[in-house]
Amino acid sequence: MKQFKDQNLSILKKNDEINLELPLKYGQKISGHICQGHVDTIGKILDIKKIDKSYIFDLSISLKERKNLIEKASICVNGISLTISKVTKKGFQIWVIPHTFRLTNLSKLKKGSLVNIEIDILSKYVKNFFL
DSSP: OOOOTTOSGGGOOTTOOOOOOOOOOTTOOOOSOOOOOOOOEEEEEEEEEEETTEEEEEEEOOHHHHTTOOTTOEEEETTEEEEEEEEOSSEEEEEEOHHHHHHSGGGGOOTTOEEEEEEOHHHHHHHHHHO
8 A cells, every 4th residue: 555644544454443524515504613634644642541431632743733733723633523622742632522432433542543633724724824
């Protein structure tokens, strides 16, 4: 399989679980984050902590992409639209509720796992406007 430097698709194996979302249909109301389906970079899981019934994922991403992170903005991790709870020196943290954890492949991840990251397009536009 061809290696992609900015995607983790090359490490998938037969029967690995992936997350797929149906696209928005014309005229449909937007009731969440805007995700384009692009992969901006690969992230690495630094730590996963269970707090009560939820999970905190600590992820690192490249220095080049860290400049586009904004706390409380959306971010896609393996195609799952989530909210950045905290921007850190190495990347960011996300809180994952039990429902999302159960219904996605986030439950299969562990420390050291690689994930596809799509940074919120609106955050990137706002950051670029003010730079």
